[in-house]
Amino acid sequence: MKKTNKKVILAIILISYFMILLDNSIIFTGTVKIAAELNLSQTTLSWVTNAYSLTFGGLLLLGGSIGDIIGRKRVFMIGLTVFAVGSLLVGLANSAVMIILARAFQGIGSAILAPTTLALLMDSFSGEARTRAIAAYGATAGIGASIGLVIGGIFASLLSWRDGFFINVPIAIIMIGLTVLFIPTTQATQAKRLDLIGALTSIIGMTALVYSLVGQQGRLLALLVAVVAIATFIWQEARTKQPMMPLCLFADCERLGGYIARFFYLGQC
Numbered sequence: 001m002k003k004t005n006k007k008v009i010l011a012i013i014l015i016s017y018f019m020i021l022l023d024n025s026i027i028f029t030g031t032v033k034i035a036a037e038l039n040l041s042q043t044t045l046s047w048v049t050n051a052y053s054l055t056f057g058g059l060l061l062l063g064g065s066i067g068d069i070i071g072r073k074r075v076f077m078i079g080l081t082v083f084a085v086g087s088l089l090v091g092l093a094n095s096a097v098m099i100i101l102a103r104a105f106q107g108i109g110s111a112i113l114a115p116t117t118l119a120l121l122m123d124s125f126s127g128e129a130r131t132r133a134i135a136a137y138g139a140t141a142g143i144g145a146s147i148g149l150v151i152g153g154i155f156a157s158l159l160s161w162r163d164g165f166f167i168n169v170p171i172a173i174i175m176i177g178l179t180v181l182f183i184p185t186t187q188a189t190q191a192k193r194l195d196l197i198g199a200l201t202s203i204i205g206m207t208a209l210v211y212s213l214v215g216q217q218g219r220l221l222a223l224l225v226a227v228v229a230i231a232t233f234i235w236q237e238a239r240t241k242q243p244m245m246p247l248c249l250f251a252d253c254e255r256l257g258g259y260i261a262r263f264f265y266l267g268q269c
């Protein structure tokens with residue numbers, strides 16, 4: 001593959017990833033104006049964020065698994081499309097119900113994009129080039145968490161919070177076009193069979209876990225459901241031939257250390 005194409009592929013991955021990070025910053029900085037314009041109570045406003053968190057957290061494992069089954073390039077473009085449509089609907093929202101549903105739909109797009117961007121990066125680069133690409137990916141996360149708030153503040157103060165979502169639409173369209181032109185079609189990395197029990201238990205477990213943290217009522221019950229579902233998921237992954245999340249990943253001490261560090265880093269964000 002040409003060196004120029006490699007740079008374009010990396011740009012596609014990083015811009016798409018940054019778009020997700022910026023989106024959350026715009027919500028964070030624009031909450032006051034969103035609440036005032038749509039006449040949202042504090043509880044309703046919290047669900048503008050929580051709806052996104054529920055679908056994103058609940059479908060994250062499934063989003064990555066589908067890319068392995070039907071091809072990551074195809075799933076990446078689906079994720080961009082879902083995220084763009086969700087962004088458009090958020091920008092057009094004129095009621096509490098509409099913006100909450102649109103944010104939930106956006107979360108589905110993010111749950112597809114987040115794991116697929118990293119998977120495409122690993123597919124497209126190797127050796128030292130992969131190390132540099134991963135470093136750039138990590139740097140994008142840090143930049144998105146800091147500069148994203150500044151950009152979100154600009155949209156909220158000088159323009160409109162709606163513009164912050166509308167801008168995702170042309171960016172996603174451009175990324176889809178560049179994906180078609182520059183990212184090679186990836187083959188399925190495993191037999192085309194979805195681990196249905198694993199998918200179902202992961203969705204229930206992660207969604208219930210997120211709700212136990214952000215919900216208003218029934219949080220203890222949600223936590224119990226999450227514990228049972230996640231335990232069932234782990235049992236299923238240990239026995240199935242084609243797991244969504246191979247447990248052998250946690251046998252590598254360096255990889256496990258990275259997971260733990262990432263967990264605590266995100267926990268204080």
